[in-house]
Amino acid sequence: MPNQTTILAQHGLIKADTATWTDWQTIxxxxxxxxxxxxxxxQIQQIxxxxxxxxxxxxxxxxxxxxxxxxxxTGETANAQPLIFDTLSNKNNTMxxxxxxxxxxxNETTPTKTLIxxxxxxxxxxxxxxxxxxxxxxxxxxxxxxxxxxxLHDKQYQRMTALNVRKNEEYxxxxxxxxxxxxxxxxxxxxxxEGALEKTFDKPITVYRGEIxxxxxxxxxxTSSLEVAEKFASRFSKQGSVLKTVLExxxxxxxxxxxxxxxxxxxxxxxxxNAIL
Numbered sequence: 001m002p003n004q005t006t007i008l009a010q011h012g013l014i015k016a017d018t019a020t021w022t023d024w025q026t027i028x029x030x031x032x033x034x035x036x037x038x039x040x041x042x043q044i045q046q047i048x049x050x051x052x053x054x055x056x057x058x059x060x061x062x063x064x065x066x067x068x069x070x071x072x073x074t075g076e077t078a079n080a081q082p083l084i085f086d087t088l089s090n091k092n093n094t095m096x097x098x099x100x101x102x103x104x105x106x107n108e109t110t111p112t113k114t115l116i117x118x119x120x121x122x123x124x125x126x127x128x129x130x131x132x133x134x135x136x137x138x139x140x141x142x143x144x145x146x147x148x149x150x151x152l153h154d155k156q157y158q159r160m161t162a163l164n165v166r167k168n169e170e171y172x173x174x175x176x177x178x179x180x181x182x183x184x185x186x187x188x189x190x191x192x193x194e195g196a197l198e199k200t201f202d203k204p205i206t207v208y209r210g211e212i213x214x215x216x217x218x219x220x221x222x223t224s225s226l227e228v229a230e231k232f233a234s235r236f237s238k239q240g241s242v243l244k245t246v247l248e249x250x251x252x253x254x255x256x257x258x259x260x261x262x263x264x265x266x267x268x269x270x271x272x273x274n275a276i277l
Contacts, residue, residue: 015060019060023060043088047067047087050087069102077131155187156187163180163197167263171214198256198257207222208225210229218270222263243273253266
């Protein structure tokens with residue numbers, strides 16, 4: 001398993017305190033600067049100089065803003081925009097107060113792994129739920145990876161968290177999907193009770209998949225709604241295709257109970273699929 005620094009780098013994050021100008025050049029070249037602040041390396045250095053308490057938590061990021069605040073011990077993130085705006089506008093650190101509250105709390109928060117080691121698993125799960133709920137979409141997989149799942153040793157809870165992460169992602173990575181498939185095959189559906197995450201089927205169902213050129217062909221995500229599939233096939237003003245197949249209950253890895261998209265996760269063989277659009 002890759003170490004934490006490698007995992008962070010895979011998601012476009014490098015710790016600002018130890019980064020070099022070359023690191024920033026690489027990060028800066030990968031972010032979309034059309035809608036972001038015109039941030040420069042000297043300004044990042046100024047932020048670190050003016051606010052040394054940020055050093056454990058400030059990361060260069062390929063995200064739009066170029067910086068992100070992250071507590072790797074709990075997975076909690078915070079928006080770095082106030083810091084950037086403060087630096088660019090020379091407002092005498094007035095906006096630093098907006099992030100200072102996070103820093104104070106993070107300094108006093110018990111790491112998730114420590115909570116687990118102390119037998120405080122309910123608190124650890126609350127911390128994980130909080131971190132994944134707050135995470136920007138682009139960082140949700142990273143936050144999931146930072147969780148000490150081996151120590152927590154609760155595959156059913158891990159299944160629920162992984163499904164929630166995937167539900168909120170626009171384009172899940174293939175690496176995450178491979179991990180998810182294995183996890184789903186090892187665990188049972190999260191059904192029963194009010195607000196259940198999943199539902200199950202006791203008979204074959206017809207499912208559809210809308211694809212455009214950006215889509216992973218024959219990916220995991222299918223839907224029992226033709227209307228939803230058609231919407232996915234026409235996103236971004238594209239004229240894509242709609243695929244159709246029938247799944248036996250045993251072929252369904254997971255099905256979301258109430259996500260508005262009637263999403264079903266399954267590995268589908270291409271020779272069982274018909275293109276209907």
